[in-house]
Amino acid sequence: MWSFCKVFIVKKLNEIAVLGMGLLGGSITLAVLRSLPKIKAVGFSHRPSTRKKARQLGVATKVVDCLAESLCRADLVILATPVFTFEQIFDEIADSLKPGCIVTDVGSTKLLAHRWAAKALPKNVYYVGSHPIAGSEQRGIEFARDDLFDGADCILTTTKTTNKTAVRTLKDFWSALGCCVKMMSPAKHDKIFADVSHLPHLTAVALVNANDPDELKFAGKGFMDSSRVASGPANIWVDILLTNVGNAAKGIDKVTAELGKLKKAIETGNRKQLEKLLDNARDKRGKLIRDKIRAKEMES
């Protein structure tokens, strides 16, 4: 599958442009250098210091100083900047894109990205949303890795009007970088990831903020793991949360309701109910781990 994708994809794409050279952007160009060396991976960042670092680290075929220069020959343009920058970037790039070019992004929310793309991009370029489930609490090009996408899920989001050939090409592209590609609508995507990704971030932040700094020196491995994602970059997460307001708020309500059930069981000394709540979480997580192991076995 992997090799097949590579043969297919190098016929479709001669050059790609990655806008934004952070952890994700840098990892995309690095992964292309490793897995698709026949494709030119051009990087752009609006920060001169990032461009300098990207060149020093050799993460791309070429790092250019000018946005238009990155676009003129690109068959695929990937936005790897915070979600709220997309609207402006779509406007800025619209006139410089090659006809037939595919545009995507790696943002963690998709509904607004689809709306902005539909509004700003010309009819002769094709937008598809991408969300590779890869990253870390680290940020910056210095943490970029060529194996960041190995075995990671990548969600492609499409609507009724999305070009099917573009979807096929993009699917092969992410597969060639090592991703397991899944498809869904942007609305379904934003609902699911509010629950499985944005909510853990919010509970981690709440957990850290609720704690007394003097007490935190006694925090053990459990606290550190539970709060790890709270070390993620605030500006990126503000964008994610503010582009998924309704789902994020509903997620908070659900967690708050569950905390309320736990509190009630504890305060009333209802051992049976408390054990039921704890057992339910343990069983659910146990099943999740078993399912994940089974999925990995089926992949290999």
Place this chain on the structure above:
Amino acid sequence: MWSFCKVFIVKKLNEIAVLGMGLLGGSITLAVLRSLPKIKAVGFSHRPSTRKKARQLGVATKVVDCLAESLCRADLVILATPVFTFEQIFDEIADSLKPGCIVTDVGSTKLLAHRWAAKALPKNVYYVGSHPIAGSEQRGIEFARDDLFDGADCILTTTKTTNKTAVRTLKDFWSALGCCVKMMSPAKHDKIFADVSHLPHLTAVALVNANDPDELKFAGKGFMDSSRVASGPANIWVDILLTNVGNAAKGIDKVTAELGKLKKAIETGNRKQLEKLLDNARDKRGKLIRDKIRAKEMES
């Protein structure tokens, strides 16, 4: 320090008894076999199947079938069973303890343990609370490890009436097993650990229970880390929470209030406030990591 403790401790303790042979109990006897081989480590479990496994795995000098047999020569008795069993066990062992014997436990809450010990144990034995901050979401003797306490904090809890010589001996014992020993009152202990340990457990359980099982297949590393502790044994955690009701409930209130602040900032689109809340968590956790690294450097 370590070697000095060992010399000192083998003069004080000829034999220890560990009641309860789960992950913690088994790891204590294994660590004694490794670090204090001159001390006899006797294990007891009320379950025949656990005694059989403990013998097969060779985790203790001796595993006995009878509670009284484990106690008759013990200079130190360690309860490694769920917290709510302590009251009954103190009653059961009171008449069989050697005069001058030290009694401790490895429970995760300490106030009730102190109360029960004061009520049940004779005046000529000495109770001190212990809480080694070690363990995992796994349970059972098969997960016991002789290095579980290497570098772990161990909190000793004492009151005005606690025997100082017993505290000194117990401090040397845990130090010899690799722990960094800290002292505090049981009330302070229960407040701190409600916040840094029980609260992450409760948010992890709430997070898992709030999620739709069908959506969980999209859960990534962030969700798995944030929820890891929810895989811990429910019966142990029920005991912990129901022996620390007031502090656990206050902890839930604090996290709920923080989640409320996040929800308000998201729903009102208050980017500045949301970024402040996220930055605060990130900075606080960053400082925590730096402090932990510094503490480790000072230890070594």
